[in-house]
Amino acid sequence: MKFIKNYQFSLVQKSQKIVLYLFLIILTLGLFEALILSPQDYLQGDSVRIMYVHVPSAWISLGIFSLMASLSVMVIIFKNKVFFLVAKSLAPSGFIFSLVALVTGSIWGKPTWGTWWAWDARITSMLILCIFYLMYLIAWRIFENKDYVTKITSFIAILGFINIPIIKFSVDWWSTLHQPSSVNIFSETTIHSSMLIPLGIMTAAFALFSLLIFLMKYNTELIKIKNKGLDRL
Amino acid sequence: MISEFFYMNGYGYYVLSSFLFTLVCFLGLYIITKSQLAKEQNKFNVKFGELNSEQVKEAKKQKIYKEIIAAEIYSKI
Numbered sequence: 543m544k545f546i547k548n549y550q551f552s553l554v555q556k557s558q559k560i561v562l563y564l565f566l567i568i569l570t571l572g573l574f575e576a577l578i579l580s581p582q583d584y585l586q587g588d589s590v591r592i593m594y595v596h597v598p599s600a601w602i603s604l605g606i607f608s609l610m611a612s613l614s615v616m617v618i619i620f621k622n623k624v625f626f627l628v629a630k631s632l633a634p635s636g637f638i639f640s641l642v643a644l645v646t647g648s649i650w651g652k653p654t655w656g657t658w659w660a661w662d663a664r665i666t667s668m669l670i671l672c673i674f675y676l677m678y679l680i681a682w683r684i685f686e687n688k689d690y691v692t693k694i695t696s697f698i699a700i701l702g703f704i705n706i707p708i709i710k711f712s713v714d715w716w717s718t719l720h721q722p723s724s725v726n727i728f729s730e731t732t733i734h735s736s737m738l739i740p741l742g743i744m745t746a747a748f749a750l751f752s753l754l755i756f757l758m759k760y761n762t763e764l765i766k767i768k769n770k771g772l773d774r775l
Numbered sequence: 776m777i778s779e780f781f782y783m784n785g786y787g788y789y790v791l792s793s794f795l796f797t798l799v800c801f802l803g804l805y806i807i808t809k810s811q812l813a814k815e816q817n818k819f820n821v822k823f824g825e826l827n828s829e830q831v832k833e834a835k836k837q838k839i840y841k842e843i844i845a846a847e848i849y850s851k852i
Contacts, residue, residue, distance in 0.1 A: 577794070578780075588783035591790045595797045638804050646793040653789050751801055758808045765815040772822045775830045 554764070558757045565750035572747045575740035583737075590737070592650040598745040600643035600668065602752055604706055606636030607671060610678070611703035614696040626692065629699065630682065631759035635752040637675035644668055655719055663712035664720035667705055674702030 576594035583590035613629040616622065647665065648658050659665070678698045685691040713722045724733040731738065781787045826834060 573794070577790075582784070588786040589789055591783075591786075592793045595793055599797070634804060634808070638800050642797050642800050645796055649789050649793045649796075653786055755804060755808055758812050762808070762812045762815050765812070765819050769815065769819050769822060772819070772826070772834060775826065775833050 554757055554761050558754065558761070561750055561754045561757060565747060565754055568743060568750060569747040572740060572743040575743055580740045581734075581736050586654060589650060589653045592646055593737075594740055594744045596643055596646040596650055597741060598748040599639045599646065601745060602748050603636050603639035603643055603671065603675075604709060606632050606639065606752060607675070607699070607702060608706055610636065611699045611706075614699040617692070617696055626696075627763050628756075628760065630695070631756050631763060632752075633675060633678050633682075634759060635755040637672070637679060638755075639748070639752065640668065640672040640675055644672055651719075660719050662719045663716040664709065664718050667709040667712050670705050671702065671709060674698060674705065678702075 572594070576591055580591065580594070582588050610629040610632055613625040613632075616625045617629070644665075647668070651660065652658050678695055681691060681694045681698060685694055712718060713720055724731065733741070781791065783790050823831075823834070
């Protein structure tokens with residue numbers, strides 16, 4: 543970018559490399575902890591290691607969707623298009639994380655429950671989240687009218703947010719195959735530190751990856767805007 | 776030792792396929808995002824290279840984030 547000395551733009555560009563290197567370092571450490579150092583579960587054996595990719599993916603996909611819904615509300619209240627741009631840049635990584643949570647959960651289900659899939663409340667609500675992500679992404683591709691796409695994607699994000707507490711509390715509200723949460727903020731965590739530490743490292747790595755993709759997508763959107771600016775000359 | 780690692784007491788197929796799927800998804804998303812970014816950067820460089828000196832001056836005056844965002848933020852993902 544030859545001429546635009548914009549603080550926001552240069553910050554986004556520089557931070558990409560830092561985040562990429564940090565992600566690779568923490569991911570390597572996390573994989574070593576998750577696959578080699580962490581112990582087997584007394585009941586599930588080595589299959590418990592799937593938790594180190596399944597759980598962080600689920601957490602991050604829920605977090606990203608919540609953020610997208612909050613940003614969509616702010617777009618409506620403050621009419622600030624930057625919020626919208628941020629929400630749009632977050633969506634692809636959120637979708638991938640929800641997909642990873644579903645697929646790895648399904649793979650984990652086979653040795654644990656004896657089936658790849660069950661129409662269980664937690665799994666079904668996660669599938670609905672994945673569909674909401676897909677609807678959000680597809681809406682951007684199919685609608686041409688700019689006012690319409692703003693309204694549609696905001697509506698999808700806000701409507702989909704209703705599903706977030708359902709996912710979170712589904713294991714408490716209904717009798718499900720899926721086990722209740724082992725890591726809790728407001729009550730006692732029922733997971734040993736030898737498993738909690740790798741879980742924390744993998745969560746940090748996944749969060750960095752979502753940040754990396756967000757920065758790259760946001761950067762792409764900014765350059766698209768600059769391109770449109772040049773077209774107007 | 777290595778075969779024990781891959782076998783994982785019979786769970787190796789499930790564990791390693793989960794990790795592999797995750798890493799493939801990450802790599803795929805990274806490559807797609809990176810290529811989209813490079814494409815837009817190239818497009819920008821080509822467009823900027825075609826500007827005459829007057830247009831370059833005009834381009835430098837553009838208030839990208841206030842004016843253009845307000846008018847034209849809408850593009851497909």
